[in-house]
Amino acid sequence: MALIQLDNVSKVFSSRKVDVEAVRGFSLSIRKGEVVTLVGASGCGKTTVLNMVAGFIAPTSGKVFLEGEPVSRVEPRCGMIFQSYALFPWLTVRENVEFGPKVNGISRKTRKDLARNYIEMVGLTGFADSYPGELSGGMRQRVALCRALANKPDILLCDEPFAALDAMTRQVMQQELLNIVSRSGQTVFFITHSIDEALILSDRVVVMSARPGQVKAVYDIDLSRPRKIDVQLTDEYLKIKRKIWDLVEEEVKASMNM
Amino acid sequence: MEDTDLTFWRAAVYGSLGLICFLGLWEISIRLHLVDPFFLPPPSQIITRAIRMTTGTDAVLLSDIRISASRVLTGFFLSVLAGVPFGLVMGVSSVVRATLNPIISIIRPLPALSWIPLSMLWLGIDEQQKYAIVFMGCFASILVYTTDATMRVDPVLRRAARNLGASDFQVLRYVILPGALPDLLSGLKVVLAIAWTCVISAEMVGANSGLGFRIWTAKEWSDTGQVLVGMISISVTVLILDIAFRGLERLLLPWQRKVSGT
Numbered sequence: 274m275a276l277i278q279l280d281n282v283s284k285v286f287s288s289r290k291v292d293v294e295a296v297r298g299f300s301l302s303i304r305k306g307e308v309v310t311l312v313g314a315s316g317c318g319k320t321t322v323l324n325m326v327a328g329f330i331a332p333t334s335g336k337v338f339l340e341g342e343p344v345s346r347v348e349p350r351c352g353m354i355f356q357s358y359a360l361f362p363w364l365t366v367r368e369n370v371e372f373g374p375k376v377n378g379i380s381r382k383t384r385k386d387l388a389r390n391y392i393e394m395v396g397l398t399g400f401a402d403s404y405p406g407e408l409s410g411g412m413r414q415r416v417a418l419c420r421a422l423a424n425k426p427d428i429l430l431c432d433e434p435f436a437a438l439d440a441m442t443r444q445v446m447q448q449e450l451l452n453i454v455s456r457s458g459q460t461v462f463f464i465t466h467s468i469d470e471a472l473i474l475s476d477r478v479v480v481m482s483a484r485p486g487q488v489k490a491v492y493d494i495d496l497s498r499p500r501k502i503d504v505q506l507t508d509e510y511l512k513i514k515r516k517i518w519d520l521v522e523e524e525v526k527a528s529m530n531m
Numbered sequence: 532m533e534d535t536d537l538t539f540w541r542a543a544v545y546g547s548l549g550l551i552c553f554l555g556l557w558e559i560s561i562r563l564h565l566v567d568p569f570f571l572p573p574p575s576q577i578i579t580r581a582i583r584m585t586t587g588t589d590a591v592l593l594s595d596i597r598i599s600a601s602r603v604l605t606g607f608f609l610s611v612l613a614g615v616p617f618g619l620v621m622g623v624s625s626v627v628r629a630t631l632n633p634i635i636s637i638i639r640p641l642p643a644l645s646w647i648p649l650s651m652l653w654l655g656i657d658e659q660q661k662y663a664i665v666f667m668g669c670f671a672s673i674l675v676y677t678t679d680a681t682m683r684v685d686p687v688l689r690r691a692a693r694n695l696g697a698s699d700f701q702v703l704r705y706v707i708l709p710g711a712l713p714d715l716l717s718g719l720k721v722v723l724a725i726a727w728t729c730v731i732s733a734e735m736v737g738a739n740s741g742l743g744f745r746i747w748t749a750k751e752w753s754d755t756g757q758v759l760v761g762m763i764s765i766s767v768t769v770l771i772l773d774i775a776f777r778g779l780e781r782l783l784l785p786w787q788r789k790v791s792g793t
Binding site for chain 2 (some may be wrong): 349363373
């Protein structure tokens with residue numbers, strides 16, 4: 274059974290003046306342990322899809338299933354990583370990471386150990402008592418990653434988490450995410466507008482059309498793991514990148530009415 | 532030339548200079564008979580007057596300060612106790628907000644002074660009446676400041692908390708409240724000043740103790756010295772409370788200090 278199942282999902286945002294159809298007839302299933310990336314032009318409804326999986330917004334029609342159960346409210350089993358980090362500025366790194374276990378009633382001692390392990394895993398041990406405001410963007414996103422993982426989510430939802438980072442930090446973060454995924458078998462649903470990012474991370478890449486967002490194509494990425502940055506120089510990589518790029522380009526042009 | 536911030540000590544030096552010049556001009560203008568000391572006593576005379584009012588047989592100044600300050604703080608705490616929880620709920624629930632808004636819109640523009648007649652009829656001129664005046668002067672403002680502060684908390688943080696499994700109450704307690712605290716505290720600082728206005732006014736109209744009462748009786752005797760001692764006492768007390776409040780802010784918001792310090 275699929276871990277996540279989007280079944281013919283549509284979303285229309287209605288305001289007093291206009292209705293905007295963000296997503297139309299979107300179907301996709303994600304198996305346990307898979308890393309699936311959704312790529313598409315900006316404004317194509319990627320984030321809307323993710324927000325529906327997380328239960329932040331309800332589909333206008335169609336259903337989202339998590340382990341066969343329809344998602345009807347904010348779903349803690351779907352851990353979210355936001356582009357804007359969304360760390361609590363008044364909590365230290367440690368307290369941020371402990372937030373999920375704390376509200377879920379995990380004992381003080383257990384959550385302390387949990388936080389220590391995750392913070393160590395991303396190399397922030399020296400910053401456990403710092404506030405997010407004292408950290409760089411890359412460090413903040415690492416804390417956000419820890420915070421999501423400490424809650425042991427069934428699936429990690431990533432909403433362009435590295436988009437605000439500089440190119441170098443971004444590569445480091447991608448590697449870090451890859452390491453975590455390969456070690457723990459974490460299921461990931463990742464959104465990005467970077468084809469390179471999608472290719473380096475994913476088992477499957479889903480290309481989304483311009484608004485209203487639909488599934489345009491799905492590619493299995495068979496590049497060997499563990500993937501290092503130099504995979505980008507192989508013919509196989511370039512071939513698939515070219516294919517996806519052509520598709521995305523069409524959609525970008527469509528969305529710009531060119 | 533670009534204007535840069537001064538260090539604490541340099542600012543203190545300039546500040547003292549300004550103050551000394553101001554007091555000097557004041558004193559000199561009276562010594563040179565430019566101003567009648569009956570209308571405006573010189574600083575030297577005010578100081579001796581203040582000393583007499585704190586040490587002499589009729590040493591009422593300190594107890595007046597204590598009485599006024601305790602009226603201010605009691606009334607203020609009561610309105611915080613009532614206003615903050617209400618404001619939080621209004622901030623998170625548009626239904627509650629819509630329900631209460633008209634009532635608050637009617638109460639809020641009323642100056643605290645306009646409550647004096649009713650409150651005296653209901654409660655006389657004892658302590659409860661002073662607390663009531665402060666409460667009426669502060670409650671609606673605290674409500675509005677709290678509601679605004681609550682609504683300014685980044686919605687993505689609420690989302691993040693719920694995504695991590697927080698219940699509605701936990702979101703309120705662990706996200707909305709700490710997130711609103713910086714704005715809330717700066718709002719409360721403004722309201723604390725309002726509370727002083729309320730108490731002084733109430734004491735002038737009906738009381739037999741407190742700084743407002745002392746100033747008002749001095750006026751009956753054309754005792755300008757005592758009027759000025761009373762006024763300066765208000766300034767000094769408010770300043771001290773303000774410093775205490777800032778200390779409280781630093782204590783409650785360690786993360787803000789750290790961030791601005793780097």
